[in-house]
Structure formats: structure tokens, C-alpha cells
Amino acid sequence: MFPLGAVLLPGEELPLRVFEPRYRRMIEHCLATDGRFGVVLIERGSEVGGGDVRTDIGTVAVIDRYVRKMGGEFTLVCRGTDRVRIARWLPDDPYPIAEAELWPDEVQPAVDLIPLLAKRDEIERLAARLTRADGARPRRWPKLKLPENPVERSYYLARALPLADADRHRALAAPGPADRVYALTEALDDVIASLRFRLQ
Template sequence: MPILPMFPLGTALLPGDHLPLRVFEPRYQELVRDCVAAPDGPRFGVVLIARGHEVGGGDQRTDIGTVARILVDNDLGGGRHTLECIAEERIRILDWLPDDPYPRAEVEAWPDTDSAAVDLSELTVHLGRLYGLLDRLTEGRAAPPPDDLPTDPGARLFALARHIPMGEADRYAILSAPGPEERLALLIESISSAIDLAEWRLKND
């Protein structure tokens, strides 16, 4: 199985997300050097930290993650970097290896179990309602999802999820959904929660 350098973070990275990173820990400075020199390109895995912190190690990590590719590497000197990365395919962790010096894991690609089309009509209605409320809360500054979304059902739902206010646990649930049908149900649930919160804020502000 492929072995990837891993970067546990306090966020659930969805395919298609842009990821800016500031690298200052020595172990992750070495990860960047190894990624840049890797023959198959500057790639590493990202997983959500279930418990613990990004700095210092000793964290507990989730088992579903995403491959991130480094697009821009700004060397700040002294081993420090700022990175601009893009999230690519979803992966499942098969085995965590010893941190030597940075986290590494045996992984496998985990594509959607089903790529059949899903009915987005209910989701569209909920999104319209949510963004109507957000527009009122932000005095017209809320930006709805763009029209040029991916046509693949699973990728389209990941793209829509990036425009829905939600916590990291909800983002991880969406990342972990086996396929588009399950992801759609979770998105509708997250939008409903966001609608309830927006309505409460409008009544109490």
C-alpha cells in the first residue's frame, strides 16, 4: 500500500478545498523537504485531529482524509515555509506508522461507492432559504455558491459543502460519507441547522 507523509490538522479537508499552511515545526519542515523531492510530486495526506493539538504531537487522528498537493512553496528562510495547497482525492488510513520524524501512514484511495446522479431539488430549496437569511444578516454581502460547479455528483456536493457554515465534525461526516446519496442527506441536515441558527440570530440581534 502507498505510504504518505501525513499532516494532521484541526480541520476536515474536503476534496477541492484550498489549503494555506504555515510550516514552522522542524518535523513538518522535513516533511515539506521530502515532499518537494518526491518523484511522484509534492503530495501529503491531511486528516482531522480528533483530540489534541496541531503542534507538539500526541494527537489522536481520524482515519479518513484527503491528499493535498503543494502548488506554491514560499521559503521564508530558517526552514520555515508558507504553502498553498489544493485538496485532491479522498483516502482511507490503513495503518499509522511511527512518526519518524513526522507522521506517516499506509493509505488507500477511497472513491465514492456510487457515482449515480442524485436529486438536488430539495438541497437547492434549502440553499436558497439559507442564503436569503445570510444576505439579511450580512447586509447583502453573502456570496452564494457559484454556478460553475463540478458535474460529478459526489464532487458537486463537496463543492457545495464549502459554502455552507458548519463545524469540523459536520465537515468530517460529509467527508466520510460513502457516496453522494449519504452526503446529500448530511448536507441537507447541515443546511437546516444553519437556517435555524440564522433565524435565531435575526430574531435576537
């Protein structure tokens, strides 16, 4: 397991620089086997040195590309695949290890995306006003290309929206795609409130 100060979502790319000796050993082990490890969010503490408090929900990362530098440091590009739930943390030996199980999404009824997309549009407008107020030219946000599959679509939205890691983790922990969309829609209210406050 690789605890990080950021959330990895299924379908997301994760660049990593691995320099701590214990995690270099972990990556060596992964490269010698199936190239997979788990990523969880650190709730409290630091990525370096241990002693952190970790969440119990994470994502499987697959190593797509890597470079091993002089001295043993790794530069990796990984990809998030499946969601996992931690059943039990084991002693770090020397890196974090856990008993984990895949946690597929529940099948849930279709959900209306219009409220979420309307809030995203409002955030884009507010962000543009804030950028112009700072004397800069606002950038146009990329157009969303929503997948047909509801689970993939919900994770795509979680990756595409401007959210803090706590909100991204709530999205990851949602039981299914409808719950994930509701969580994302609620999280955008905080983003809108923050932008409006900064514009006052």
C-alpha cells in the first residue's frame, strides 16, 4: 500500500517520484510481480517517515511506465483501476501492507446530471470573473465527454471537477454511481460559495 496526501480515482493517471528506501523496495517488489499496489489517502500525518493515519478505502494503481535513476530512485507513471476496501492493516514491514478486497460499485438507478452540470457551469463563470478581476484572461474549460457506463461516468465527473481531496475521497467512498453524483453535486456548493466570497 502507498499512502499519499492525494486521492487516486479509478481511470486517473498518477505520476510518482519514489525516493524513500522502504517504498523503493515496495516498487521493486511490484515490478517483479504484477506491477500493482494500493493507494490510500493520508487523513493525518506525512507521506514521508511513517506515523500517518490512513483511510480504509483506496484504489489499485498499475505501473504503466517507470525510470530507475542512479541511486535507486524511481519515477513512475501509474493508472488507477479498481476500488478497494481495506479489511485490516498489517505491520509495516518495511512498507505499509494491508489485507484488501476489491469493492465494485452497487447497481443504482439512473440519476439526473443536470443539477451537477449547471453548478459546474456556474463555477466556470465565477472563476472567469475572478480571473478577469485579477487582470488576467480566463481560460475556457474543456468540454466534458461523458461515458455511457454510469460507473465510469461518475468517476469521470469526479476526476473532471475542481474538488478538494476530502470531496474526491467522499466520491470514491460512495456506494454507487448515483450516490457519487449526489456527493459531487453537494461538494460543488462549497466551491461556489468560496468563489462568491472571493468575488465580494
